Amino acid sequence: MAEKILFANFKGGTGKTTNACMISLRLAELGNKTLLIDLDPQANATGMLLLTKQRNTGEITKFNSTLMTALDDGNLESIITSIKQNLDIIPTFVDFAGYPYYLMDKFEDERDRVYYLKTLIDKIEDKYDYIIFDVPPTISIFTDSAVVACDAVTIVLQTQEHSFLGSQMFIEYLQKLVNKYSFEIDILGILPVLLKNTSKVDQAVLENAKEEFGEVNFFENVVKNMERIKRYSMQGVPDMTNRNDYDMHDVKVYDMYKHVTDEFLERLNRIEGEQ
Numbered sequence: 145m146a147e148k149i150l151f152a153n154f155k156g157g158t159g160k161t162t163n164a165c166m167i168s169l170r171l172a173e174l175g176n177k178t179l180l181i182d183l184d185p186q187a188n189a190t191g192m193l194l195l196t197k198q199r200n201t202g203e204i205t206k207f208n209s210t211l212m213t214a215l216d217d218g219n220l221e222s223i224i225t226s227i228k229q230n231l232d233i234i235p236t237f238v239d240f241a242g243y244p245y246y247l248m249d250k251f252e253d254e255r256d257r258v259y260y261l262k263t264l265i266d267k268i269e270d271k272y273d274y275i276i277f278d279v280p281p282t283i284s285i286f287t288d289s290a291v292v293a294c295d296a297v298t299i300v301l302q303t304q305e306h307s308f309l310g311s312q313m314f315i316e317y318l319q320k321l322v323n324k325y326s327f328e329i330d331i332l333g334i335l336p337v338l339l340k341n342t343s344k345v346d347q348a349v350l351e352n353a354k355e356e357f358g359e360v361n362f363f364e365n366v367v368k369n370m371e372r373i374k375r376y377s378m379q380g381v382p383d384m385t386n387r388n389d390y391d392m393h394d395v396k397v398y399d400m401y402k403h404v405t406d407e408f409l410e411r412l413n414r415i416e417g418e419q
């Protein structure tokens with residue numbers, strides 16, 4: 145069975161997609177069979193990983209179906225797309241925006257709607273060590289479907305007040321869902337993403353958040369603000385085995401995500417040990 149982890153915050157633009165993609169790439173590089181499921185109709189993770197594939201291999205990916213058609217067929221297998229060795233994606237397309245309406249037509253019962261995706265993931269999860277979910281920053285059936293299908297959540301907290309509130313809201317909402325549907329889910333940790341690397345305001349927001357959520361719940365590694373990362377959503381992530389494709393700025397990002405992913409795995413092991 146795969147470990148299934150969601151990256152979340154109800155504030156937009158905190159780095160959910162970037163971190164989900166960068167950690168997925170590193171998990172795959174470490175030899176773990178990894179699947180990223182893009183449940184955001186904005187398709188940012190799909191874009192970033194397809195660009196990465198194109199950058200690394202020159203291959204353009206053609207699709208014969210969409211996530212919506214796969215969902216309608218009740219079989220996600222047909223849409224699974226390889227990005228690189230050990231890393232696959234379930235990509236999304238604009239028609240996925242219609243998923244809530246599709247579910248309303250298909251199921252009377254709200255629980256059946258929310259659990260439909262999980263029933264399909266149950267059929268494919270044996271092929272993977274890790275399944276990573278990316279969702280929109282909204283209270284929606286997209287997020288609910290991912291939450292009930294996951295084992296753990298990583299909250300991505302950017303060091304600004306709105307992101308802090310978005311994290312609080314997410315945790316409260318999680319509790320409501322757990323009460324409503326009675327399932328188990330862990331908080332893997334809160335991953336801080338710095339808005340500015342040296343700002344006092346950022347530090348103050350972080351300290352405030354640590355007091356609120358408890359320091360042990362925070363990743364020790366922080367994701368620094370790095371200009372280079374911004375390029376990856378438009379140009380893909382370089383292949384670090386191809387010396388012609390990266391420079392020292394890429395190496396810095398790469399090293400940072402090595403450490404973040406190590407801690408991600410340590411935290412997962414800890415949660416498993418507690419069960």
Ligand SMILES: Nc1ncnc2c1ncn2[C@@H]1O[C@H](COP(=O)(O)OP(=O)(O)OP(=O)(O)O)[C@@H](O)[C@H]1O
Pocket residue numbers: 155156157158159160161162163184188279280281337367368369370371373374375376377
């Ligand atoms: N560590 C970082 N340093 C600099 N820029 C970053 C960093 N992480 C993310 N970004 C940039 O911030 C923007 C938002 O990031 P991203 O799309 O990952 O956030 P998100 O939480 O998934 O957004 P949404 O809520 O819209 O889904 C992107 O342009 C991304 O390139």
Ligand SMILES: [Mg+2]
Pocket residue numbers: 160161162184188278279280
């Ligand atoms: Mg996103």
